[in-house]
Amino acid sequence: MADNAGFNHQPSSNFENETSAQYYNDDCKDQLILGRLIIQKRNIPKGARVLDIGCGPGNLTVEIADHVGPSGSVVGADLSEERIKIANKTYTDPALDTYRPNLTFRAGDAHNLAGFPDDHFDFVVANLVLHFLDLRKALAEINRVLKPGGGFAASTASGDHLFIPLEVKKEVQSRDYYRAHIDPSLGLFTFPTQKNLKGFLLDTGYQSIEFDLLDSAIVRKDPKALINFLDASWYETYIRCLPREIQPTAWDDFEKELEKLRTAKGIEAKIIWMNAYATKVDADH
Numbered sequence: 001m002a003d004n005a006g007f008n009h010q011p012s013s014n015f016e017n018e019t020s021a022q023y024y025n026d027d028c029k030d031q032l033i034l035g036r037l038i039i040q041k042r043n044i045p046k047g048a049r050v051l052d053i054g055c056g057p058g059n060l061t062v063e064i065a066d067h068v069g070p071s072g073s074v075v076g077a078d079l080s081e082e083r084i085k086i087a088n089k090t091y092t093d094p095a096l097d098t099y100r101p102n103l104t105f106r107a108g109d110a111h112n113l114a115g116f117p118d119d120h121f122d123f124v125v126a127n128l129v130l131h132f133l134d135l136r137k138a139l140a141e142i143n144r145v146l147k148p149g150g151g152f153a154a155s156t157a158s159g160d161h162l163f164i165p166l167e168v169k170k171e172v173q174s175r176d177y178y179r180a181h182i183d184p185s186l187g188l189f190t191f192p193t194q195k196n197l198k199g200f201l202l203d204t205g206y207q208s209i210e211f212d213l214l215d216s217a218i219v220r221k222d223p224k225a226l227i228n229f230l231d232a233s234w235y236e237t238y239i240r241c242l243p244r245e246i247q248p249t250a251w252d253d254f255e256k257e258l259e260k261l262r263t264a265k266g267i268e269a270k271i272i273w274m275n276a277y278a279t280k281v282d283a284d285h
Contacts (some may be wrong), residue, residue, distance in 0.1 A: 017236070021082035024232035025057040030218055031233070035060035035127040038153040038275050039067070041212070047071040048122040051145065053110045054078055054129025058087030058103075064125065065091075065103040077108040079132075080235060110138040116145045126154040130276075131191045132235070139204040148282035152206065158213060158274040159191035165218075165230055165269050166191075168257040169238060172250065181246050187237035197276055206278035214273040221266045223258035227251070 039060075044050060048068045052061045055076030065074040078084055087105040091098055108115075110126070110133055124142050142152065157163055166188075173184045192200075194211055201209050220226040231238040242250050261267050 018082050018085075020232045020236050020240070021057070021080055021086060024083065025059070025086050027229055027232065028056060028059065030216075031056070031128050032059050034155050034214075034273055034275075035125070036063070037212075037214070038127060038155050038277070039064060039125060041275070042123070042151050042153045042277055044068060044123050044151070049120065050074045051113075051116075051121045051124045051142075052076045053124065053126040053142070054132075055087065055105065056080070056083045058091050058105055060125075060127060061087070061105070062091050062098070062100055062103060065100045068102070070102055073102045074104075076103070076105040077110070078105075079107065079109060081107045111141060113141050113145050118144055119147045119150075120145045121150060122147055123151045123153070126152070128155055128233075130154055130156040130197070131189050135192060135197065135200045136204060139200050139206070143205040143280055146280040148280055148284065150280045152278045152280070153275070154277075155273055155275045156197075157191040158272040159193040159196070160274075161272040163191065163269065163271050164261060165226065165238075165258065168254060172253045172257060175253075177249070178242075178246065181243060187234075187241040189234075189237075192274075194274060197274070201276070201278050205281050207281050209276065209278045211277075212275040214275065216271055216273055218269045218271055219265050219267065223255035223267055224251075226258055226261075226267045226269065227254055 044064065044067060046069050049072060050064055050068060052064060052074060055061045055078050058076050061074055061076035068074060076087055084105050084107045090096070091100050091103055092105065093099055110129070124146055126142070146152065170188060172178065173182065173186065178184065198209055218226070218229070220229055227239055231240050239247065239250055239254060258267055261269055
């Protein structure tokens with residue numbers, strides 16, 4: 001049975017355009033593989049009530065819904081209304097074979113889950129979304145809606161290791177030409193370190209905290225394909241957040257730097273994924 005509670009925050013409709021959302025849906029295999037790993041590590045029980053934060057077009061969310069079965073329910077949430085439109089179109093239309101009656105989607109903000117009561121979910125998943133959040137605020141709000149002893153599983157890139165495409169963005173935007181047009185930090189964010197993430201989890205009411213580190217790489221055929229993937233994955237904050245008049249120059253500069261990552265496989269951006277697992281403190285146990 002679907003969970004019909006909701007979020008009281010609605011992001012603006014221009015947060016991400018339809019083309020970018022569809023590109024992400026077509027090219028998000030890296031995210032799906034990583035999401036499967038974190039939910040396999042924490043065996044979510046049948047009949048569980050689950051919240052999937054940063055669900056995108058719902059490709060992992062539907063697998064969670066199938067796992068918890070008809071006695072369970074899953075809510076997928078994402079800031080991007082365009083991604084939620086794709087998810088709803090694919091999985092919530094009773095006329096389609098892909099329809100799941102125990103699954104709902106809605107645009108929403110992890111910092112404000114006021115539409116859900118305290119102690120509501122058995123499990124919360126946050127796959128590749130933590131680096132976009134105010135961790136203290138979001139983790140505290142996630143903790144509020146988790147039942148005591150409820151599980152939390154998340155993935156992000158490790159801030160203890162360099163991710164070269166992000167360093168390329170920092171370096172290019174610090175050049176004089178770009179500094180004359182934009183704030184050099186435009187579209188930048190920070191991946192959390194293991195120490196910082198563990199500290200935030202402890203401070204906001206979690207216990208039994210564990211981490212896995214996975215050595216991997218994002219590989220695309222050329223710099224343009226990698227840029228398109230990153231821009232779609234990061235809600236158009238890699239290059240399309242720049243003023244339109246400087247984007248042609250930015251494409252040239254970004255592609256030139258990313259070409260340095262070419263291997264026999266293509267453009268290979270090495271990355272260390274960090275998966276985190278925790279449970280909400282249960283004062284009665």
